[in-house]
Amino acid sequence: xxxxxxxxxxxxxxxxxxxxxxxxxxxxxxxxxxxxxxxxxxxxxxxxxxxxxxxxxxxxxxxxxxxxxxxxxxxxxxxxxxxxxxxxxxxxxxxxxxxxxxxxxxxxxxxxxxxxxxxxxxxxxxxxxxxxxxxxxxxxxxxxxxxxxxxxxxxxxxxxxxxxxxxxxxxxxxxxxxxxxxxxxxxxxxxxxxxxxxxxxxxxxxxxxxxxxxxxxxxxxxxxxxxxxxxxxxxxxxxxxxxxxxxxxxxxxxxxxxxxxxxxxxxxxxxxxxxxxxxxxxxxxxxxxxxxxxxxxxxxxxxxxxxxxxxxxxxxxxxxxxxx
Ligand code: SAM
Ligand code: DTB
Ligand code: SF4
Numbered sequence: 001x002x003x004x005x006x007x008x009x010x011x012x013x014x015x016x017x018x019x020x021x022x023x024x025x026x027x028x029x030x031x032x033x034x035x036x037x038x039x040x041x042x043x044x045x046x047x048x049x050x051x052x053x054x055x056x057x058x059x060x061x062x063x064x065x066x067x068x069x070x071x072x073x074x075x076x077x078x079x080x081x082x083x084x085x086x087x088x089x090x091x092x093x094x095x096x097x098x099x100x101x102x103x104x105x106x107x108x109x110x111x112x113x114x115x116x117x118x119x120x121x122x123x124x125x126x127x128x129x130x131x132x133x134x135x136x137x138x139x140x141x142x143x144x145x146x147x148x149x150x151x152x153x154x155x156x157x158x159x160x161x162x163x164x165x166x167x168x169x170x171x172x173x174x175x176x177x178x179x180x181x182x183x184x185x186x187x188x189x190x191x192x193x194x195x196x197x198x199x200x201x202x203x204x205x206x207x208x209x210x211x212x213x214x215x216x217x218x219x220x221x222x223x224x225x226x227x228x229x230x231x232x233x234x235x236x237x238x239x240x241x242x243x244x245x246x247x248x249x250x251x252x253x254x255x256x257x258x259x260x261x262x263x264x265x266x267x268x269x270x271x272x273x274x275x276x277x278x279x280x281x282x283x284x285x286x287x288x289x290x291x292x293x294x295x296x297x298x299x300x301x302x303x304x305x306x307x308x309x310x311x312x313x314x315x316x317x318x319x320x321x322x323x324x
Contacts, residue, residue, distance in 0.1 A: 007210045007253055012203045015249045020241060024279055027248035031280040034255045040305065041258055041283035042312040043095035043128070044088035047291040048116070049075045049109070053101040055132075055167045057155075059192060061227040061292045062101040068229040070292045075100075075109050078116055085120045088287060091298060094313045095283075096120050097128035097151065099291045103168065104133040114145040121146035128188055128218075133168065133176045139183035149218055150180040151188035157204035160197050177212065186217040190260065193246060194224035194238045202246055210253040218283070219257045221247055223264025225293045240268075244275045251280025258283040266294045270304055277308065 015023065051072030056065040085096045098116065105113060113131065120127050129142065130151035142150065155161070158170045180187055189212070191205045209216060223243055226233050250259050261281040265273060286301050295301070305312060 007207050009200075009203055009207055012207055012249060012253065013199075015252055016199065016203060016245050020245070023245060023248045024275070027251040027280045028278055030252050030255050031282070035282055038310050039282065040277070040310040040312055041095060041260075042093050042286045043097055043126075043260070043283060044084075044091070044093040044287040045097045045099060045285050045290055046076075046081065046084050046088075047073070047101070047289075048081060048098045048113075049073065049100040049102065050292065051101055054103045055165065057165045058231040059164065059195060059224055059227070060230065063230070066227075066230045068227055075112060078112060078119065081116045082119045082123075085123055085125060089123055089125055091287070092312055093125065093286060095126040095128055095149075096123075097130065097149075097285075099151075100129075100131040101291075102132040104135075105131040105138065110138065110141070114141055117142065117145040117147050121148075130188075133172055134179055136179045136182065139176075139179040139185065143183040143185050147185055149186045149188040150176075151218075151220065152176050152180065153190050153192070153220065153222075154205060154208055155191045156195055156197050157201035158208065159204065160195070160201040164195055181214075187212070188218035188220060188260075189216040190218075190220035190222065190250075190262070192222040192224055192263070193243055194235055194264075195232060196235055199242070202242075203249075206246070206249055206253060209250070215254045215257060217257055218260060219250055219254055220260040220262040221250060221281070222262040223267075225263050225267070225290075227293075240272050240275075244272070244279050247276050247281050248279035260284070263290055263293060266296055270307070273304065274308055277310065 051062045051070050052064045053062045056063055061068045061070045088096050117127050126148045128149040128151055129147055154173055161170045177187055177189060224235055226235055247259060259281045260283040261276045262285060289295055
């Protein structure tokens, strides 16, 4: 997939600091060369195990290190998960993603994860799982069960990572990504903005992602949802145009990846989301909620896609009036 020279920080900085319109024009050109115009992927996410995580990620509502308001939940039953996947398909999702708040999936739960993946795959949905660090054997078993994507984010630059997480390292993350690739699965790997990082940290994250061999097939860009009780609860919001710039650079340097406009969409205006799509984002999470934080209502999202002429692969176009 990567046939070019490694991306340098200088080159990424040149792109990031282009005049806004020039950057967006270039990103949209790259986008149109590699994707069907106006196509958008719609994914639904389900938290299958919520809270009590051993890790200390400073942004996360599910870390056991902070006192947050979430409802904790042990592993959902296979029946519940299958029912949710069927609902998501009926509502127009084409990818179904499972999220488990673990450092790594426990042995006792692993056979249930495999069974869930097989059942969701049999519905004809793309499958994605995020469950922490994996061994090579676990990665291979997930591949055999039919898992298409494993989500495991680098989240920020190598330099800034220890400011945010102390219970695992950047190299731990890279190690799992390698195992996922070696098992033959596609990688979903991105980051979060608004952690207090510098522009240089953001560019270093993009550089790490784009220089992976191959670069991730799917790249979630999250905007911090500040969670009361976590150390980042009071972070000041970044300039929305910086968020859009990051998406545009990601699109240019990873031209064939699905760029996923992920956490934080509930706090974005329709106009800001439209700019993110213009910059090359072509996947959203849609449904009742992300893992523990809200999404815009499904009605609002369907109307937005209709107003922008964006066509989900699997969803009938909204029939509601535009002013509903
Ligand atoms: N435990 C697994 C892991 O860390 O890979 C999976 C779950 S974790 C919730 C997946 C990703 O969600 C994180 O890597 C981070 O990018 C994002 N995330 C978590 N909490 C967030 C928040 N409050 N705001 C924005 N993104 C968040
Ligand atoms: C990713 O990078 N973003 C999605 C998905 N991968 C699993 C999750 C975002 C979670 C946001 C915080 C929450 O809802 O708890
Ligand atoms: Fe645990 Fe993942 Fe949250 Fe970190 S981001 S605390 S590993 S659920």
